[in-house]
Amino acid sequence: MRVAATTEISAPAEAIWKLVSDPTRYLEFMSGVTRWEVQSEEPTGLGARYRMLLLVGSAEIGGLIEVVEWNDGSDLAWNSVTGIDQRGRWRLRERTRGRTHVELRLSYGVAGAGLSGWISERLAGPIVSGHLRRSVQQLKRLVEHEQLRVSAAERRKARAAA
């Protein structure tokens, strides 16, 4: 099953990319995520591996994932190596200067689980979808607050110089 959440963030794509490409910051904004640990020598980039868990119902679901697509500032996609089957993607598009469209996608399932797999995917859908929605909202707040702090610091600096 595939779920997605989108938002518009008042910040350049570069500022958002700094967060979504940094595995150490995932627990700050990813709703329901209980673990996002680096499992590879290289913490970022193509081939980086993480152990991630997402609380869905009574279980923390996830496993080992690997980054399979890494386009600086725009796309980051991962596939599962162990655990449930999943494919996720961050998609950042700066439509106008300083305003970025952000989309978080996640496809998940358990191959071979048959009808019960199909039913459980649908039952879990609203929970996973809610996590994604809250994640992009928290990301938006985090980035925009950081932007406000940066611009406030610049204003103070300018005032001090004048």
Place this chain on the structure above:
Amino acid sequence: MSSSKVAERAASNGHDPKGKAGPGAKGKGKADAHGGGNLVGRLTRAVTSQVASRIPVADLDERDPDYIRERLPQLWMLASIYFRGEVRGLGNVPETGPVLLVGNHSGGNLTPDTSVFTLAFNTYFGVERAFYQLAHNLVLSMPGLSFLRKFGTVAASPENAQKALESGAALLVYPGGDYEVHRPFWERNRVDFDGRKGFIRLALEHDVPIVPVVSIGGQETALFLSRGETLSRLLRLDKLFRMKVLPISLAPPWGLNIGDMSGHIPLPAKITVEALAPIDLRAEFGKNPDLDEVYDHIVRLMQETLDALAAERRLPVIG
């Protein structure tokens, strides 16, 4: 099946072929001495022999990660939707290596807390991590429950526990066993291992940490009235099947449910499970720990946690 084969299979499960149940020891065991040559005696021997022949040979390789993975959605629906399960503290379980998980047991023969914890463990650590559970012989010999072996359930015996820990697996044991799992409803929030300390010896022998696993809610899935210990003794079930209890409960769809052999439909009680911090026995209690002291410590820890979990609940079943 010949008596020698039955004895062989029982021995490979860690049972003394000359032991109390003595299902295969035709003409030697106590059952025979009691059963005599009358019809009741012959019938009793036939039943015990049938049960013994159904106890599968312990083979850790029967655990099937792919099968478990494919069954996770079913378990997830059962645990998340029916029992509204909540599992806390899995981060306390060491990430690698053998570990002895010691749980309080609830819910009659269906033990919903085990289902909830099995799901949580397998999704948290991945089905690739070997995880075994010890179960009563009768559970494994029941028709239709052979799938449990694929989940890593093996007959409860010191030998099987040893095999599992030596293989580096996580092992879940319920020291209270059938005695605790059928405690009456009004004792539902009580940890009762009946003084059984084998799990401590096991942890010391293999030098593995103990992680207490406390659960609540399982004993609210039916109205358990009595363990029926006297009834079990009268029917000599303790000698024949290692059954110290013959539980009496009120449970759907049967109403009055004696023995719980056919299971029951559990009420959808909220199940909460909490794994506590690991206990390194030698680090905490010295080189040669006193078993009574360790036992009291673990039971106290678990009881305090169970009390805290009970305080969170507003109503039985609803949680």
